[in-house]
Amino acid sequence: MADKADYKATMNLPVTDFPMRANLSVREPDQLEFWERIGVYQRSLEVNAGGELFILHDGPPYANGHIHMGTAFNKVFKDLIVKYKTMRGYLAPYVPGWDCHGQPIEHQVEKNLGPEKMKTTTQAELRALCRDYAMKFVGVQADEFKRLGVRGDFEDPYLTLNHAYEAGNVRIFKAMFDRGMIYKGAKPIHWCVRCKTALAEAEIEYSDETSDSIYVKFEFTSRHELFSHLSEAVSIVIWTTTPWTLPANVAVTLAGAADYVGVRVGGEVLVMAEALVTAVAAAAGWSDYEVLPQRVKGAELAGLHYRQPIHAGVEGVIITGDHVELTTGSGAVHTAPGHGEDDYLVGRAFGLPMPMPVDDEGRFDVGGGPFAGLQVWEANPVIVEWLREQGSLVAAAKISHSYPHCWRCKRPVIFRATEQWFVSMDHAAPGVRPLREGAMDAIGRVEWIPGWAINRMSAMVGDRPDWCISRQRAWGVPIPVFSCVKCGETIANDTTFDAVIELFEREGADAWFIKAPAEYLPEGVACPRCGGTDLRAEDDILDVWFESGVSHTSVLDARPELRRPAELYLEGSDQHRGWFQSGLLTSVGAYDEAPFKAVLTHGFIVDGDGRKMSKSLGNVISPIDVVAKSGADIIRLWACSADYGQDISVSDEILDRTSEAYRRIRNTFRFLLSNLHDYTPADAVAWDDMLELDRYAMVTLADLVEKVSKAYDEWRFHMVYRSIYDYCVTDLSSFYLDVLKDRLYADAATGRERRSAQTVLAAMLSAMVRLVAPVLTFTSEEIWRFMPESMRDGAESVQLAGWPVVAVDEAEATRLRDAYAVVLAVKDEVTRALEFARAEGLIGKSQEAKVLVSAPASAVSILRDRGARALSDMLMVSEVELVEGQPVSPAPASVEVLVADGVKCPRCWNLRSDIGGDPAYPDLCSRCATVVTG
């Protein structure tokens, strides 16, 4: 007679080397090395060589600094989609890209150089340094993305500084220029008069500055009827802190809906907002004034004219605008469209002229009238004095307020209109549909995910002003046009464009800054106006958004493995204003169609309280740290588990929860692997020979595959996560696998019962490892390599293994689902009853119990049909007695728990009444005796 220890040796206990502890941060690099070795990206294209194309076009992150949680999330999302599509048989090339040009890099390089070195650095040298800087971070970020498990053509990514990419900008510029959508205009920008350069918003530092604060009256030359009876002079009163902008005044803007009144003071009438009369009176020190009873809306005064305050014989006009505030000043805003953002916008809306009497050095030209030759800062006190002499100064004081300064020289900057290039939203060549119209139309044809995104995009494109595409910088792609040195005429035609395209393709945009136009333009290119042949290349460069926007041409069209339009663009919600729009506008502008068939947007990454991450709040979580601590698969699982339609929270707690869920999934795989150690597909049991519970389990697996596939197809990735996770926990761990243990461990190793179970476990392993592969890219590969060769379907990597198919007969599936719904409902009641019995000390483990189940006849019949042994196995008790009866609603059954009669079998630990049937093994139950006998 064998003792206890020997019986254990006769059991088929789980065996595996697959580690329970993931130790991802250490183990993940092994998979990276493996993918590198087999060239998994190329292989993913080869296996689907004839498949339908699926192009997810990567939006290029800026090549500056390390990745953050937002970039990590975005890239992981793209990767899981590409991997899913690959496994579904699509040919899904993925070419990562980087945005390499632009002000932030140039700014950083200039800061690194310092002002002294900067002075002796040529533009070409600066560009070379910027290139080095960008390339360094392309390398850094590429490594970080790869570490996250992202698969793609990192050998040959697209970079906006590549020659062919740069040439694509010219192709699009040419197409849009030829279609009459590009024009030269003027727009005010921040300008440093000392450095003689334009400044980007990021190059502005705000600090307090003392300025003049003056109220000035402009006398009406036409009167509103309300004031027509007055004999005195009537003037509008404006307030400004920049006296030097008065020579460029062309209008006064009022709030259309506000009330304006006349104030009689010192023998004249001054008009201002009623709400600000007191404030103006205080500033002017009026002791004796009279507010006239007539009130008039700002809108009613619109169209009146007044004497321009500086230039004799010139008139300005009253208009209305939304930007007029009634909290400071007089409610009448001096408007010089060349010297302010609001002024510019309102001026354009009203078709006002834009005089610009200030030159590069901040000096008035003849347009400055009496102040010609003065520099604007010198002019301020002179103008104030002059106004006083003219009698138009109502009040003057000094104020201290926040004012923009140049980051280089720390001097105050001015707003100054300069020549810029624009893309017109509403004008195009004859016969060409205007851009806005084409873009709105294209938006309607694109699939937007989530659905509300179309509203946002439509609103933005519907409202947006013309696109200013020129920048006064060095690090970028030049605006590809020329001007005539002799007469200043713009020269841009297909001949010059084509020559520039060829130049950029051959030598890159750097050549533009080194070579003279004559060196690359064909002979005979001459000014269409004066015939001059001395041409000058444009100084300005293109807005980087234009550059990244043209990736549809520079990348999708240019690379043989890709094509335009892409199936999908996928970025954060800020890209409605950014890349989605610049891609759309440049594509519609050139081709009259969108560059994408679908656009998926996700929210921003915020902390556990829903707040944005910032250094000052101290709530920043770095993906690099998470990878080092927990592993990339944890980030991937987290990304998949969130509902990306809204903002996505991340915190230590959330990541801890994610790690726990990960462990649960991992352990489920470990259980499957460990119980398949002695199984090969040749041992599979045919459907008709399988136990019923196992067939039911196959139904649940088929349901899971369908649910998960649908979730992927509908872009509902958190449903992928939830379905798989719930399946592991609910269907498998707490029911099927728990029930299966007795059969797996104690039944004959190669008997039908055990093989039937293993057939299901193998199907589960094979299907589930594929379902999770797009998300848990490292872990799934690790599992794949632990699977016996015979189960890997000839695929070296799970990424190349295709998508699972679990076929079940639908009629039988329905019968099983219905029957097991009853079984599971009863099992719930039984476990609850067992818990009470346990609390009373009646039983310990559930096998010590015998249960009396009382249920309606229909349920009893269903339970009975499963078979007595199957039923007690599923309920995990020693014996079940069924009684017809009415349970207390809403419970499906009432359950009574008794102590089981049997004796514990020392091998399978069940309480059995058939112990000792075999004289050779008098302590064993008959099943175990049979198994041990062999």
Next chain:
RNA sequence: GGGCCCGUAGCUCAGCUGGUUAGAGCGCACGGCUGAUAACCGUGAGGUCGAUGGUUCGAGUCCAUCCGGGCCCA
């Protein structure tokens, strides 16, 4: 200030076109098991559905306002 969007248990999510006492898993508390063991099983306690009004026989679900948060503008 404007446009778009979000706010259901400690966490992540379900709650379809408004209709019984708002669900799941995790976490937590308590218990079981010790042949998935730095695992596994069970029971239980947790929610004024951001707030306030309104429409309705009836609202987490519709409307308004407010509060909090995010992106993009100004």
